[in-house]
Amino acid sequence: MKKSFLAKAVLATLISGTFAAPVYAGEAELLQKIEKLAAELEAIKAELVATRKKTEVVEQKQDVMISNAAKAQAALPAAPIAPIAPIAPLASAQTNDGNNEGLHKSVQQTVVSSYGEINYTRPREASNQAQTDVARAVIGITHRFSEKTKMVAEFEWEHAVTSKDDNGESEVEQLYVEHEIKPGLSAKAGLFLIPVGFINTSHEPTAYYGVQRNFVETAIIPSTWREAGFGLSGSHDNGLSWDIGLTTGFDLTKWDANSGDGRESPLRAVHQEGQQAKSRDLSLHAAANWRGVPGLLMGGSIFSGKVGHATTDFAANDARVTLWDLHARYNPGKLDLTALYARGTISNTDALNLSFAGQPNPVPSAFAGWYLQGAYQLWKNEDYSLTPFLRYEQFNTAKSYATMPLGLGVATGPDEKVTTIGVSFKIGEGVVLKTDYQKFKQDSSRDRYNLGAGYSF
Incomplete structure (x- = not known):
């Protein structure tokens, strides 16, 4: 095999790796990506060796056949046999230009x-409520049909046991195909994660600080949020990358004003997750990130779509969900600084909330949150690293409501303020042990200690 082809294979693998997952400023994520690229390169080398052996066998058989034909022709001069044309090499091994592009x-x-991750939580004031949870286990499969086309699937199990009598869930987290149209531009179709914030597209336990995912990116942005539809992604040499798409959206008819689910996370209470998702009203999203300075990432996103789906006798068919965020991360080396702000709105809910009069949790018209986080890699050697961190976040899942008649309104929720201090101890780049303490400003009964163990490969 020509060295030039091997170089092209390596280059194609690096390019395809760029579209397989987003690039993050953190060292851990970059090393993970390099390891995966190395594995893909080894697979290509193995394929080259196997194909070369097949080609050698064909060539040997060809030589034998030509030799036998020549002998037969010499033995039968009265009825000469036309020379046998050489057998063409394997179509997958070489094209007309002879440079192995076909292979x-x-x-x-x-x-x-x-x-996956396993967590232990112990409330400071109620130790009898301490619990351990196999939070999630995820298996992913990526199959590359060619250098330009691949399939990505992820299957998740939450809380260890899944049945009608248990709290566990079994779900398809992602299932899509992606094709590279040209270098720097790809398209995908299927069920995929919406590119918003940091954690929604990079939620492995080795990729974020803290035993639990932060509140802003779970209560305001409903991690892990995915929709079914179509998307385009692009990247440029100046460090700019972008995503746009047309997908399914939320279903406001699922809102239960007697349940506390909407207070925990308004959008999680009405998400569809690709499960026979109502699609009368579709949604649009767009995101952009810039990495033009080493160690710096700056970006934002927006998602918007109607959520009534022309449902008969539903009072909010014109309601629209809009969620946007701005985020930045600076990770030049040992220091890792992160900031994010997210805000969501649900419009035209007046009539719907009037039908919920007397119930505790009507639909909010706005919800928002932000956080600041700093981490510093205090110690690292060949096998281990120790990184303490501090995070402050403020969020409100019921920041405002549409105007209601006097006496029928519901009070807005307070801004919850949470301070988290902890440390991550990594074993290599694939295993992490975590511990932290969380202090809640509004409800101190929620103060807690957390321990966790996670892995990712």
Whole structure:
């Protein structure tokens, strides 16, 4: 095999890796990506060796056949046999220009990935409520049909046991195909994560600080939020990358004003997750990130769509959900600084909330939150690293409501303020042990100690 082809295979693998997952400023994420690229390169090398052996066997058989034909022709001079044309090499091994591009385009490979976490929580004032939870276990499969086309699937189990009598869930977290149209531009279709904030698209336990995911990116942005539809992604040499898409959205008819789910996370209470999702009203999203300075990431996103789906006798068919965020991360080396602000609105809910009069949790018209986080890699050697961190966040899932008649309104919720201090101890880049303490300003009974263990590969 020509060295030039191997170089092209390596380059194609690096390019395809760029579209397989977003690039993050953190060292851990970059090293994980390099390891995956190395595995893909080894698969390509193995394919090249196997194909070379097949080609050598064909060539040997060809030589034998030509030799036998020549002998037969010499033995029968009265009825000469036309010379046998050489057998063409394997179509997948070489094209007309002889540079093995055919093989390069036919390479297929399957990569299995996984992540999971087990957490322990102990409330400071109620130790009898301490609990341990197998929070999640995820198996991922990525199959590359060619250098330009791949399939991505992730299957998740939450809280260890799934049945009608248990709190566990089993779900398809992602299931989509992606095709590179040209270098720097790709398209995908299926069920995929919406590119908003940091954690929604990078939620492995090795990728974030703290035993639990932060509140802003779970209560305001409903991690892990995915929709079914179509998307385009692009990247440019100046460090700019972008995403746009047309997908399913939320279903406001699922809102239960007697339940506390909406107070915990308004959008999680009405998400569809690709489960026979109502699609009369579709949604649009767009996101952009800039990485033009080493260690710096700045970006934002917006998602918007109607959520009534022309439902018969529903009082809010014109309601619209809009969620946007701004975020920045600076990770030049040992220091890691992060900031994020997210705000969501649900419009045209007046008539719907009037039908909920007397119930504790009508639909909010606005919800928002933000956080600041700092971490510093205090110590690292070949096998381990120790990184303490501090995070302050403020969020409100019921920041405002649409105007209601006097005496029928519901009071807005207070801004909850949470301070989290903790440390992450990494074993290599694939395993992390975490501990932290969380202090709640509004409700001190929620103060708690957390321990956790997670992995990702």
